[in-house]
Amino acid sequence: GEDVEQSLFLSVREGDSSVINCTYTDSSSTYLYWYKQEPGAGLQLLTYIFSNMDMKQDQRLTVLLNKKDKHLSLRIADTQTGDSAIYFCAERPSGGSYIPTFGRGTSLIVHP
Amino acid sequence: DAEITQSPRHKITETGRQVTLACHQTWNHNNMFWYRQDLGHGLRLIHYSYGVHDTNKGEVSDGYSVSRSNTEDLPLTLESAASSQTSVYFCASSGQTAGTSGSQQFFGPGTRLTVL
Numbered sequence: 001g002e003d004v005e006q007s008l009f010l011s012v013r014e015g016d017s018s019v020i021n022c023t024y025t026d027s028s029s030t031y032l033y034w035y036k037q038e039p040g041a042g043l044q045l046l047t048y049i050f051s052n053m054d055m056k057q058d059q060r061l062t063v064l065l066n067k068k069d070k071h072l073s074l075r076i077a078d079t080q081t082g083d084s085a086i087y088f089c090a091e092r093p094s095g096g097s098y099i100p101t102f103g104r105g106t107s108l109i110v111h112p
Numbered sequence: 113d114a115e116i117t118q119s120p121r122h123k124i125t126e127t128g129r130q131v132t133l134a135c136h137q138t139w140n141h142n143n144m145f146w147y148r149q150d151l152g153h154g155l156r157l158i159h160y161s162y163g164v165h166d167t168n169k170g171e172v173s174d175g176y177s178v179s180r181s182n183t184e185d186l187p188l189t190l191e192s193a194a195s196s197q198t199s200v201y202f203c204a205s206s207g208q209t210a211g212t213s214g215s216q217q218f219f220g221p222g223t224r225l226t227v228l
Contacts, residue, residue, distance in 0.1 A: 033216060034128055042202055042219030044120075088155070098143045098162070098215060099170075104154035 004105035006089050012110055018076040022089030031102060034063065034074045035088040036041060043088060046074070050094070076108075077088045084110045114139040118203050121197040126228055131167055131190040134225050135203030143206045144186040145217065146170075148180065150198040155202070156197075193227045200224050 012018045024032065030051045035043040043052045049056045049063050049072075054062045062075040076083055086107050092100040116137040118227050137144065146158040157170030160177040167178050175197060178191045190197055201224075204217040 031215070035219075038131045040222075042204075042221050043217075048216060086205070087179065092215070098144070098208065099157065100217065102155045104152075 004089055004091055004101050006087075006102040008104065009107050010081050014079060014110055014112050016079055017107055018074075018079045018083065018110075020074045020076075020089075020108065022074075022103055024060045024071040024072065024089075024101075026065070026091055026093050026101075027070075028093045028096070030091050030093045031100075032063075032065065032072050033088075033090040034061075035102075037086040037088065037091065037105070039085075045063070047079070052072075060072045065107050071095060078106075079110050081110050081112070082109055104110055116203060116205055116218050116220040118201075118223050120223060121221065121224075122177070122178060122224045122228045124228065127185070127193060127205040128197060129193050131188075131193050131225065133188045133201055135186050135188065135218075135220060136184055137203075137205040137218070138184065139205055140183060140216060141205035141218075142183070142208050144180070145206075146176070146188045147202045147204065148172065148197075149222075150199050158188065158201075159186075162195050182189065184208075190225075193225075195227050198225060198227045 006022045007106040034046045037043045060077045086105040088105045089103040090100040095100045119134045123170040142163045147155045156172045161180040203220040206217045
């Protein structure tokens with residue numbers, strides 16, 4: 001079955017880059033998602049990548065996928081205090097169920 | 113704009129009472145899901161539905177039930193609330209075609225439930 005692992009905490013200084021890492025185990029073609037959860041709110045999709053891609057960039061966000069190592073990363077450039085949140089990695093095999101497997105979330109703390 | 117809403121946002125109840133949490137989506141999604149979020153456990157799936165009159169158990173379904181009588185709503189009922197069910201509950205929905213969003217889930221704002 002699928003398993004998604006991420007580190008629990010990351011602390012960065014405002015203006016630096018943040019890199020949040022995730023590993024997954026499913027070997028089939030899969031969708032990989034990054035969600036952001038701000039305090040007191042639900043999860044919101046930031047970006048997603050399909051497993052036939054290596055990289056996806058969207059403004060300050062860069063997603064890198066290493067299929068061989070089953071490693072996914074989210075890089076946030078020029079991190080701001082508003083980026084402080086919990087970031088969830090999730091995967092969902094294509095052609096399978098509609099239920100993604102979520103990691104436990106990484107709490108990103110941005111300090112001045 | 114399409115959205116997914118939950119009510120109430122906060123609820124305090126007593127052990128043994130029946131509680132129903134509402135979830136309503138206007139995305140016209142076939143798939144709907146209920147999760148609970150607890151420190152140290154992340155998100156855990158309670159129940160899910162792939163369409164009207166379809167319901168399925170998730171990994172932590174004991175003590176919970178759902179019904180799907182229309183596309184828009186998936187209410188979650190706690191038959192006899194227990195202190196272990198104190199949590200934040202999230203409803204989510206998703207479409208059945210990958211399209212441009214990979215069948216992403218859209219989440220509601222959550223309901224914070226306290227069982228005393």
